[in-house]
Amino acid sequence: MQTATLTTGQLARAAGVGRETIRFYERQGLIAAPPRGESGYRRYPPETVVRLLFIRRAKQLGFSLAEIRELLSLQQSPNATCSDIRGRAAAKVADIEARIRDLERMRAALSALVNAxxxxxxxxxxxxxxxxxxxxxxxxxxxxxxxxxxx
Amino acid sequence: MQTATLTTGQLARAAGVGRETIRFYERQGLIAAPPRGESGYRRYPPETVVRLLFIRRAKQLGFSLAEIRELLSLQQSPNATCSDIRGRAAAKVADIEARIRDLERMRAALSALVNAxxxxxxxxxxxxxxxxxxxxxxxxxxxxxxxxxxx
DNA sequence: ATAAGCCCGGTACCATGGTACAGGGTCAAG
DNA sequence: CTTGACCCTGTACCATGGTACCGGGCTTAT
Known part of the structure; x- marks a missing residue:
């Protein structure tokens, strides 16, 4: 086995996700289809680990896979600006705040009932x-x- | 048409939900299968409207359909107590609060990045x-x- | 009596984020 | 050279809460 590239299983372990998840992300366009060896096995360049960790962190911050795909393509594109990114992040903050307000409203109504x-x-x-x-x-x-x- | 019972469409309009939604709720066990007329049409007793409005309100308070089904069966059951209901509502409040804390955590992390x-x-x-x-x-x-x- | 509008059951589909096979081929160690 | 661990594609399935369509039957007003 060459240490220069990773198999799907090795990549999965390195990034802390499931093997099937990696193939799923490939279908969803979040990671590129890697080159294949003779046998048809995927051979991932090591920086794919970074990309998967990026996806994990962005997910933790509340971005959907579709939004993460956009962030990644902005990262790739040379004429994308920092303010593009900032705009998406700010929109996501607003989105999260709206969801919080929604839940606060529910919480208030329901706990009033519990108290009654x-x-x-x-x-x-x-x-x-x-x-x-x-x-x-x-x-x-x-x-x-x-x-x-x-x- | 007898005014004593409602057809699916009439019930849907009265409760402010879709006709398909009513059949869906029947499959999910949220409303009982009503008696049928000669033609096989459903004939809902008028109190079904109340039940559908109950479902709508409970949904607005964050209960899932499965939880609403439980609330409705507690309502029906004669030896269910007020504290059973209170317990479920309190658990739901706790659930909502956990979701809020989760979103607050995201919001804090992400808005720190936006500020940076x-x-x-x-x-x-x-x-x-x-x-x-x-x-x-x-x-x-x-x-x-x-x-x-x-x- | 005929057309519009409603209803029937059954099935498939939407988004979201994966997970779980089945039925093969491959690779490395013993 | 066999065995077990790994990999492949393709497909189906999970939960959630519905929505949409199909081919047919019923009802009601004109």
Whole structure:
């Protein structure tokens, strides 16, 4: 085995990802299809490890694979500017902030319900369930009671 | 058409969801399969609207369809207690808070990178890209330079 | 009575990020 | 020279929450 190139398994171990993941990234255009040996085995140049680690870090920062593909192609392109990158990163920050606000809104609404619930009594009269059920249930029940009385 | 029951389309309009979504929820066990008319058409009792609105609200609060199915079955079950419900809601709050913390961590790391980037110069020397690329790239480049010099 | 509009079951498809085979070929050590 | 570990392609599958289409049947208004 030549130490100059890596097989798929060696690359996977070096980058801390699965072997299948590497082939998946190749299909997704995140890493280039490497040259092949006689046997058809992939022979990765060692810098592919760097690229895979880049992908891992970008994923941890919340970038999708599509966005990472764009970042990588900007990296490659000679007339891409630093402010292009900065713009994408800032947009992603805004995106993350929007998701946080969304979750904060949920958290506030749901924890208000939890606080409104004593935890005693049957589920059927739980304030949480009543809030989720809304007004319509009462209206429908009333309508049905009317019908019963009229009968 | 009897006004006592609703067709799938009427139910969909009343609850503000798609017709296909209702059949999907039936397959997922979120709403019971309703009785059918002569023609095989579904005939929903009007309270199904309440159930669909319940599902919508619970979804807005971050519950998955599987969790909503559980909430609905607790609602139905006579020996389920209020504290069962409260427990699920509290667990969901904790879940949402964990997701928020995760996003906060991303936001902090990424906005630090955005602040470190002046936005001037080529993408190849962008501090954001350098941070994502890490140390390995420098090490590999050095190794390659060594090899070149030795040759 | 005919056309529009609704409904039926079944199936396939969307995005996201992979994972898991099956059925072969290859490579290195013993 | 065989055995086990590795690699190949291709395809199907996982969860999530639906959406879209097909070929047919039903209903309703004109």
């Amino acid at each position: 619930c004593s935890g005693r009594g049957p589920a059927s009269r739980c304030p949480i369930m009543e809030a989720l059920t809304g007004q319509e249930a009462a209206a429908l029940t009333a309508a049905r009671n009317d019908a019963t009385e009229e009968k | 980037c002046s936005g001037r110069g080529p993408a190849s020397r962008c501090p954001i890209m350098e941070a994502l690329t890490g140390q390995e790239a420098a090490a590999l480049t050095a190794a390659r330079n060594d090899a070149t010099e030795e040759k």
